[in-house]
Each structure stands twice: as C-alpha cells, then as structure tokens.
Amino acid sequence: MMQPTASASEVDVASRNLDALDLGASNGALHIDGTEAGTMAIYDSPSSIFAPWQDRLRHAAIILLVAALALSVTVALGELTLVRACAVFISIAAAAMVPWRLHDAATSREDVRGVNPVETAAVSAVVAGMPDPAVLLDRAGRVIHLNAAAAQLAPALRKNELAQFALRSPEIITALREAIASSEPRRATYLDHVPVDRWMELIITPVPVPTLFGGTDKCMLMTFHDQTPLRRVEEMRADFVANASHELRTPLAALSGFIDTLQGPAKEDARARERFLGIMHTQATRMARLIDDLLSLSRVELSAHVRPDTQIDIVPIVHQVVDGLEALASERQVEIDMDLPETPVTIAGDREELLRLFENLIENALKYGASGGRVIVSLTPGAAGGEGAQEIRIMVRDFGPGIAPEHLPRLTERFYRVDVGDSRNQGGTGLGLSLVKHILNRHRGRLLIESVPNNGATFTACFPQPKTLLPAQS
Numbered sequence: 327m328m329q330p331t332a333s334a335s336e337v338d339v340a341s342r343n344l345d346a347l348d349l350g351a352s353n354g355a356l357h358i359d360g361t362e363a364g365t366m367a368i369y370d371s372p373s374s375i376f377a378p379w380q381d382r383l384r385h386a387a388i389i390l391l392v393a394a395l396a397l398s399v400t401v402a403l404g405e406l407t408l409v410r411a412c413a414v415f416i417s418i419a420a421a422a423m424v425p426w427r428l429h430d431a432a433t434s435r436e437d438v439r440g441v442n443p444v445e446t447a448a449v450s451a452v453v454a455g456m457p458d459p460a461v462l463l464d465r466a467g468r469v470i471h472l473n474a475a476a477a478q479l480a481p482a483l484r485k486n487e488l489a490q491f492a493l494r495s496p497e498i499i500t501a502l503r504e505a506i507a508s509s510e511p512r513r514a515t516y517l518d519h520v521p522v523d524r525w526m527e528l529i530i531t532p533v534p535v536p537t538l539f540g541g542t543d544k545c546m547l548m549t550f551h552d553q554t555p556l557r558r559v560e561e562m563r564a565d566f567v568a569n570a571s572h573e574l575r576t577p578l579a580a581l582s583g584f585i586d587t588l589q590g591p592a593k594e595d596a597r598a599r600e601r602f603l604g605i606m607h608t609q610a611t612r613m614a615r616l617i618d619d620l621l622s623l624s625r626v627e628l629s630a631h632v633r634p635d636t637q638i639d640i641v642p643i644v645h646q647v648v649d650g651l652e653a654l655a656s657e658r659q660v661e662i663d664m665d666l667p668e669t670p671v672t673i674a675g676d677r678e679e680l681l682r683l684f685e686n687l688i689e690n691a692l693k694y695g696a697s698g699g700r701v702i703v704s705l706t707p708g709a710a711g712g713e714g715a716q717e718i719r720i721m722v723r724d725f726g727p728g729i730a731p732e733h734l735p736r737l738t739e740r741f742y743r744v745d746v747g748d749s750r751n752q753g754g755t756g757l758g759l760s761l762v763k764h765i766l767n768r769h770r771g772r773l774l775i776e777s778v779p780n781n782g783a784t785f786t787a788c789f790p791q792p793k794t795l796l797p798a799q800s
C-alpha cells in the first residue's frame with residue numbers, strides 16, 4: 327500500500343529538482359549567495375548539501391556533547407588514551423557535520439513538508455486572509471501559497487510551480503526576476519486586459535521566514551492592487567481643472583479685451599462704451615456663476631457622506647423656486663403648471679441644497695424647453711421606487727426639443743453640454759445637473775431623465791420616503 331505513495335513522492339521531488347536546476351541555469355544570481363541558497367536547501371533535498379554549517383552544528387550539538395562526555399569519562403577511567411579519544415571525537419564530529427540526510431530517507435517528503443514553517447497552515451491562513459490577490463513564493467519564484475483572489479486574477483498559478491510560467495505580463499516577469507536576483511522589494515504597474523481593462527500594481531516584498539534550525543529563509547510575497555479607481559479619479563481631477571480653467575479663461579479674455587478697447591480706440595465713444603459695458607457685465611456674471619457653482623459642488627461633495635437630518639417640507643420649497651423663476655418664465659413666454667399637494671411632504675433634507683436642486687431643474691426646463699411654451703412641475707408622494715421601496719417624486723416636464731438618447735447617460739457629468747454654444751448663450755455653466763446629482767446622492771435619492779426628441783424632456787428627482795415620521799415634540 328505504501329509503495330505507490332513513496333514513488334509518487336520521489337517523482338515529485340525529482341520534478342522539483344529539475345525546476346531548481348532550470349532556474350539556477352537561467353538565473354545565475356541564485357547561486358552567487360551560497361548562504362542564502364543553502365538556507366532554502368534545508369527543505370529541498372537537491373541543495374541540502376549546501377546547508378549552512380551553523381545550522382548543521384546546532385542540529386548535531388547534542389550528539390557531539392554526549393560523545394565528548396562519554397569520551398572524557400573513558401579517558402578519565404584510563405581505558406582510552408587522550409589522542410585516541412580525540413581521534414574518535416573528530417571522526418564523530420565529521421560524520422555528524424556531513425550534510426547527508428540518511429536519517430531523512432526514512433522520513434517521507436510529506437513529513438518534511440509538514441514541519442516547514444513556510445508551508446504551515448498559519449502562513450497559508452495569513453496569505454488566504456489578505457484582501458488583495460496575494461502569492462507567497464520561495465526564493466526560486468515557486469508558488470508556496472496563494473489566495474482565492476490571486477487564483478481568480480491569474481488562474482494559471484499553481485502551487486509548487488514557478489510563478490513566471492503563469493504570469494505573462496512582461497512587467498511582472500521583469501519585476502519578479504529582479505526581486506529574485508536582488509532580494510529587494512520591487513513594484514510594477516501594468517495594464518490587465520482580462521476580464522476588463524484595469525490598471526494593476528504589483529508589489530513584491532521579500533519576507534524572511536524562520537527556518538527549523540534558527541536561520542531564515544527569504545520568501546517573497548507578491549500582492550496585487552487594483553489602481554483603476556484611483557487612476558480614474560486622477561484623470562477626472564485633471565479634466566476638471568482643465569475644464570474649469572478653460573471656462574473661466576473665456577470670459578476673462580473677453581473682459582480684458584473690452585477693457586483694452588475702452589481704454590484705447592473707444593475711449594470717447596459713449597455708445598460703444600454703453601454696449602461694451604453691457605457685454606462685460608454679462609461676462610462677469612457668467613464668471614461669478616461659474617465660481618458659485620464650483621463652490622456649491624465642492625461643498626456638496628465635502629458633505630457627501632453626511633446625510634441631512636433636518637425634517638423639511640418640500641412643497642413650500644418648490645413654490646419658492648417657481649416664484650423666483652416667474653420673471654424668467656414670462657421673459658421666455660413659458661407657462662408653469664404646478665401640481666403640488668396641499669398637505670406637507672416631509673423629507674430629511676438640506677434646505678439650501680434642495681432650493682439649488684429644484685432651481686436647476688426648473689430653470690433648465692425654462693431655458694432649453696422654452697419653445698414648448700409650457701412646463702409642468704408635479705409632486706407624487708408614495709410612488710413605487712426600485713426594490714419595492716416607496717419614493718417621493720418631483721417631476722419637471724417641458725415640451726421643448728428634448729435630448730437625443732446618446733446624450734442622456736452623460737448629462738450629469740461636469741461640464742457636459744449637448745450644445746456648448748446654446749448653453750453659454752443661456753448663461754449655463756455645464757455644472758447644474760452634476761450638482762443636482764450630487765445633492766440627490768447626499769439625500770440618498772436618484773435622478774431619472776427621460777426624453778423623446780422633439781417632444782420635451784422630463785427630469786424626476788426621487789427621494790426615499792421616510793419610513794415613519796417621528797411625532798412632533800411638544
């Protein structure tokens with residue numbers, strides 16, 4: 327019964343020997359440092375003869391001590407001369423220090439493995455418990471442990487096989503080679519294409535693991551980190567700064583141009599001065615509005631994780647916004663129909679932010695949907711939302727040209743505009759809907775946008791219905 331297992335073990339050992347030899351040939355650095363190569367050899371029979379003499383001495387210490395005692399007693403009793411006793415002791419010491427493993431022959435390979443600290447269940451559990459993909463390699467780059475996340479990232483990784491064979495990216499292979507050769511930490515960033523494109527960072531850290539006899543075995547821990555979200559944020563930040571400065575530069579250039587004209591050629595021209603001052607006023611208002619929107623956006627973002635907790639009735643807020651936009655509505659010849667309940671509709675909200683939200687939606691409807699001549703603002707409490715939850719919905723519908731479907735998913739991006747020229751003419755900054763989305767996120771709500779080209783657009787702000795309202799405190 328035992329026979330087949332023993333031979334299987336031998337095959338395993340033999341194949342590992344071959345791997346070790348292959349690597350030795352391909353990477354000379356492994357053999358330069360005899361001590362370190364020897365440290366690994368304690369567990370791998372092929373290189374066991376290079377075990378450091380300190381380890382062997384510690385291993386043979388008891389034998390040598392007992393032999394020395396026995397020989398001293400024999401010499402003391404006069405049964406052996408000192409010279410012969412010394413010769414016998416040297417022979418025993420030499421035999422004990424010879425790094426053959428006759429006694430290990432009786433021990434199966436599994437037994438040896440069982441006591442290898444690197445291969446213990448504790449080390450395996452630590453690797454398995456790491457949140458990111460993690461692989462522990464021996465000095466030769468052979469996989470000792472890997473966690474589920476690593477197996478998912480690189481399904482070709484196998485225990486006891488060289489990691490280089492499973493990780494194809496040239497950046498990883500170079501970093502791994504360098505880490506093996508230098509025993510120094512290495513980092514590499516690469517683009518992974520499967521299953522989706524993502525930027526990964528690989529960190530290789532040498533980990534000294536104690537050996538059985540008090541030495542250390544240098545293993546390597548490879549961890550992978552998904553850098554894609556970070557890169558996206560970085561790209562968005564760069565885009566944002568570029569867009570914001572571009573948006574500010576345009577009115578600024580107009581202003582300085584007109585100032586030059588007014589100081590120079592049009593100095594004495596009263597009519598031109600009147601006209602230019604009007605344009606300058608518009609540009610200055612545009613800049614002020616942009617800065618205002620940028621500040622509001624950053625304020626909402628800063629408090630994004632803090633949910634508002636003041637109980638607010640939304641009905642008077644909508645009334646206040648519509649009253650404030652009456653002038654714009656009559657200027658654009660648009661009629662605003664309101665369908666709001668008589669009774670209060672309360673949510674946990676931030677008053678200023680809610681005013682900003684409805685102002686943006688209704689103002690957009692008046693500006694971009696003016697040709698429809700009519701805007702409906704309605705409020706539905708208790709509408710059925712996603713996953714069976716109840717929602718309070720405030721709908722702003724216009725009957726203007728609507729929005730082509732390809733633009734709908736991008737409308738809430740900062741500075742995204744369907745028609746840049748039209749938006750600028752209307753005094754738009756391209757930040758309104760982005761602000762609306764952020765305010766709704768903070769209120770744990772959502773924005774629905776529906777549009778049929780040539781038949782208007784509907785923007786609906788949905789707020790979660792409060793479960794039970796606390797009774798008013800007396």
Ligand code: ADP
Binds near residue numbers: 686744749753757
């Ligand atoms: P802006 O300051 O340009 O109005 P917004 O973020 O509020 O920025 O809106 C982004 C773009 O969405 C607008 O430039 C416009 O092209 C489009 N849009 C918004 N509301 C409407 C609407 N009711 N009808 C048609 N297009 C709209």
